[in-house]
Amino acid sequence: PHICTLYDIGRQDGTDYLVMEYLEGETLSMQLLKGPLPLEQVLQYSIEIAGALDKAHRKGVTHRDLKPGNIMLIKSGTKLLDFGLAKLKQEASPAVPFSQLPTAAKDSLTAQGTILGTLQYMAPEQVEGKTDQIDARTDIFSFGAVVYEMATGKKAFEGKTSASVMAKILESSPPPISSLQPMTPPALDRIVKRCIAKDPDERWQSATDLANELQWIAEGG
Numbered sequence: 001p002h003i004c005t006l007y008d009i010g011r012q013d014g015t016d017y018l019v020m021e022y023l024e025g026e027t028l029s030m031q032l033l034k035g036p037l038p039l040e041q042v043l044q045y046s047i048e049i050a051g052a053l054d055k056a057h058r059k060g061v062t063h064r065d066l067k068p069g070n071i072m073l074i075k076s077g078t079k080l081l082d083f084g085l086a087k088l089k090q091e092a093s094p095a096v097p098f099s100q101l102p103t104a105a106k107d108s109l110t111a112q113g114t115i116l117g118t119l120q121y122m123a124p125e126q127v128e129g130k131t132d133q134i135d136a137r138t139d140i141f142s143f144g145a146v147v148y149e150m151a152t153g154k155k156a157f158e159g160k161t162s163a164s165v166m167a168k169i170l171e172s173s174p175p176p177i178s179s180l181q182p183m184t185p186p187a188l189d190r191i192v193k194r195c196i197a198k199d200p201d202e203r204w205q206s207a208t209d210l211a212n213e214l215q216w217i218a219e220g221g
Contacts, residue, residue: 002052004072004081023079028150029068036153036181042188043218045071045078046147047211052080053143054207057136060089064134066142067121068149087134119165120157121145124198127166137200140210144195144203151188152180156196170198187217 008019028045031037037045049071056063063070063080064087072079123141125133148156156174159165177192178184191213197203204210 001076002048002078002080003055004079023072023074025072025074027069028071028073028078028146031073032068032149032153037150039151039183039185039188040218042147042150043214045073045150046143047214047218048078049080049143049146050207050211050214052078053136053139054211056080056083056086057139057207062087062135063139063142064126065118065121066139066146067118068146069118071146119162120155122169123200124170125200127169133200135200136207137203137205140195140203140207141197141200143207143210144192147188147195148174148177148192151177151184151192154180185217187213191217 004023005021006018007021010017010019036042049066053063053066061083063083065082066080070080070082072081119127121142123134123138126138145156148154154174157165157168157172159168173193173196177189178186191204191210194202194204195210204213
């Protein structure tokens with residue numbers, strides 16, 4: 001229920017088209033322009049997005065471009081969009097050398113022909129072009145960056161250039177959420193910190209476990 005439905009694929013008069021469900025609302029990125037979200041919404045949206053990722057991962061699909069611009073907020077909650085860069089388990093994508101990276105990246109757009117994904121939400125293995133290491137845990141890193149931004153209103157990894165953003169992703173950790181939002185439950189800080197661990201083996205290993213932990217916090221844990 002939290003993944004945008006694709007109804008049909010077709011071609012007419014030389015134009016390929018997709019028929020998708022109509023969603024009325026706004027993207028999470030638009031909502032975040034107004035500042036951080038209340039804790040109750042952070043937890044609700046996080047649980048729903050984690051559930052959507054779990055469903056995709058169980059089908060062997062890694063999203064690879066999870067970011068606020070690909071999450072719609074509608075009356076019933078959230079919808080995960082845009083599997084345009086998704087990777088299937090049997091698929092192997094070529095690595096992209098650093099020399100092809102742009103000098104600056106727009107937050108709202110996915111760079112095409114340069115690097116797969118949106119830089120500020122990329123996991124270290126994406127930044128380094130280690131395509132053989134990209135799996136569900138790559139999405140979990142991006143998920144952590146999104147939850148951090150929902151809770152604080154600030155991006156987890158920021159810099160003036162692509163190079164400085166990459167350096168932050170590879171070498172630095174953002175300030176704890178609780179240092180910016182003192183009422184944050186310590187458990188949420190711990191969850192996000194583990195999501196954005198540099199080593200995939202140190203992250204949550206499945207979106208199922210992640211959703212369960214978030215549900216525990218939401219229920220007063």
